[in-house]
Amino acid sequence: PLDPSRIVAPDFDGYPERFERSAASAWVEPKLVLEGARGCWWGEKHHCTFCGLNGSFMTFRSKSPERFHEELVTLAGRHRMLDVYLVDNILDMEYLRTLLPWIADSGHDFRIQCEIKSNMRYEQLRELVRAGVVQVQPGIENLSSRVLDIMKKGVGGCQNVRMLRDARSLGLTVMWNFLYGFPGEKEEDYLPLLDQFPALAHLPPMDGASRIALERFSPYFNVPELGFPERSPDEQYAITYDLPPEELAELAYLFETPPAGIGGQVERELLHAVGEWSRAHSRSWLKYVDSGEEIVVLGDRPGFPETELVLTGSFETELFRTLARPRSADYLRRRFGQDAKLATKLDEWAASGLVFTESGEYVHVVAEDNNQELLQLR
Template sequence: MMSRVLLVNMPFSNLRWPNLGLSLLKAALLRRGIACDVAYLNFDFAERVGLDAYTWIADAFAFVLGGERLFAKHYFAHLPDDQRYWQEVLLPADAGLTDQDRRDFDSIGRHVEPFLNQATQSIHWSSYRIVGFASSFQQTMPSMCLARRIKQSLPQVCIVFGGAACEGPMGVELLRRFPVVDYVFLGEADETFPCVAEQILSGQPVRVPAGVVGREQLTELQATPQRLFAPLTLPLTASANDGSEAVEPPGGSAAWSAEASRVEDLDRLPYPDFDDYFSRWRQSPLRRDIEPLLFFETSRGCWWGEKHHCLFCGLNGATLRYRSKSPDRAVEELAWLVRRYGVRRACAADNILDHRYFRTFLPGLRQARIGLEFVYEMKTNLTRRQVTELLEAGLRAAQLGIETFSTPILRQIRKGATAIHNLQALKWFSEAGIEVKWNLLYGFPGEDPAEYARLAELLPLLVHLHPPLAVGRVRLDRFSPYFDDPEAWGMVRVRPHRAFPFVYPFSPEALARLAYYFEFDYADGRNVLDYAAPVVAAAESWQRLQGTVALRQFDREDGVLILTDTRPCATALQHRLTGLDRAIYLWCDAAKTIEQLQGLAASSGWASPGPAHDASVQRTLERLLADRLMVCVDQRYFSLAVREPRTVCRPLAESRR
């Protein structure tokens, strides 16, 4: 009897941790007495192609839809050829790709059909009434390929989709274009999926809640006159002869709202069930090369974005409103996961750390003594003490929203931080031995090109710190304020990313509703590389120097501060600072204005207040700036050297993708 539910995690989801969404859904179903399994077929594909090849596609090709393209060729009969994809999509994204890379990419593609055959044959699909697919990390076309095979042999099986690629208009369009799909969950499905699953399994007529769209709801969605890129409403008339498999809704029906669902009280959620992941990991021949991490969440949405939505950020979509778990619940859940799975390394799914957790969750985590080491994403406007508290609680890697070291640009894009905040966080985390993941972005519409001359001078002074993980032009993402009104921000000719026609043979209008990534031109016609190229070059040089240079400080007991400098920009291998020079350098561990420094010098007894005293402070600052040991940003002076001895943490190999 078909009564069970199977949730499927296809390539190219990360192999190092469980799929949190599917694990929460399984736990929610079990809470209702519904049997559920999770199939980690991403392992099956990785075992075929090899771990390095799998990771290469998952990471290097994420934004050019490389994994989607490999599977789309096995779904659609007619797609633009591989040569065009290579020339028009891959090479513009990475000019360093070689002919050998192309052969490797093609070789991976030859494993798709055998993998699908194996997946079709290795699972008893007839045992399941509902099969659900996660669609987030290049998983849409891998999932569609398998879903079609299931539907062709077992039409009675209900196929459902959910995940980041299904939110808002993307999910509705996906349902329209792929008849194998029965229901799409547009938002957080923790509460809606068990409700729908229970009705399907009981044989009742399904009354779908808000945030769920089925075949019957397509007839209720009202065509709107909204513009093509409206964030949450979309026209539903398909273009003729666009190569799709669209199911046309009849006209004249009542309007129906497809508002994304959202969980308001995260404490009501069950603990995630990772049993299937760890069982599959233990069976895998790749397990020796994959150290598993727990994947957990303490919040959803973004508390900063609720107040000041960063202009380029499309994360959270229609579920931006911030909700966090109570500190006790968060600590108890982590302790339970550690006990159950015996793993003490973890990655948070949160887009931002709850600023209240410094007083609640972090102390609770320390007191629990569960020995957890974890990764978190957070803002940079932290104090040195807060960095220490994070380290003591177990933080070993941080994703920081740095983006740039220009305060005018940061203010323009609503980051809620300054260049000094970013510099301090980068130094203090590096000093603590906490791995830092961050991106350097350029090309924000309306930015002042003059800022890039200063950035080009600044970056070579920072090469002893963690370099950017990636350097690139800002991208236009769905759900961002830029996307909601591109022309108002100086963006014109907005169109889906050039990779989408190589995955989906649909009309431009359909692609505009399916796409998450978009391209644009600047209304003022600027070529950003005309002024950003030196910054890009400096950042790439920084990446090459990672781990090979240092700027360290050691404060001796005799009152001599020793600075050792092996950066290419160094003026000397060693500097010895004493007296006022030493004091000023140490005071500027956290950035100070010259007025603050003059006040500190006077109150510390270095000299009596007055012009002569002020001049001595000024001369010291000028010497430290000339020796590139310090920077002056936004009229604040900041010492660049990292303290010795520094904490050295065992690094987490990667942060959340």
């Protein structure tokens, strides 16, 4: 792979002027499209089974923070553009200690979009926000731990919900797609999720749900035994190129396969529930204020009575704070004892949509009060 120090900076000379004269300038803002890194540090260890993004060079390599900072500030100044789109498949975590604080402390008013891993902690997300990151793509993909495990994503369903909640608290826009159709996934992986989607209506909804495509360079492509032995080039290639099928199979990136995983009624229910989440989102809110003594939870979501709760006493308030992170039932029993009281409270909070539960873990879904409701209009 090319050493990152030898990756040249993009040349935008003439682009802003041409953009200004184009019809597109009436409805979109031009962006600086920049690249800090290539490859994927997660994929180096555990290649997500569906991902073909990095071709044959998964090795993660990034520009030095000094070099990338210089590139960013110089190009923004030269072209008078503050909207920045980072094309990196995944953010260099080292940038959290270097590039991002430098940008934050410099006072530049950037609006940055980037891709991250969905297990980033609240404090790390806050550092992104401080630097001007307004939109993230965290690769959430699904909310079932078993399905996430099948795709080797390295996160669980509750962690993904926590990401959506923390992004909501911090005013970050989240782009994500719900992926399904993984070999080995089952109806039982989805039904408990669908029941809980209405409780998540105030959190950033997915842009859509789709069956995974077979991508060249992905483990599913390279190892047919993983579940996709039959494949043929996606139909778009025959429309674009007048070539025999054998040659199309050599150049195609996307392939059609017989469907794997769920289908039929549960697939229809999933697509319906995804649409409902999206439709309910702009009318939904759920937030809390923690005064130390008590925690006030307020909200309104279709499918639930208006929420107006005051959590008091050390058991309730500590349990709520503990559920800021995904916790297993075992952990909670060890921490709080009181088996019956704990089980009753968790059931009560799950029924009233304050808690998401999946694969034996629990996490609360209530965002911090940040007075950002109008930003959730889509």
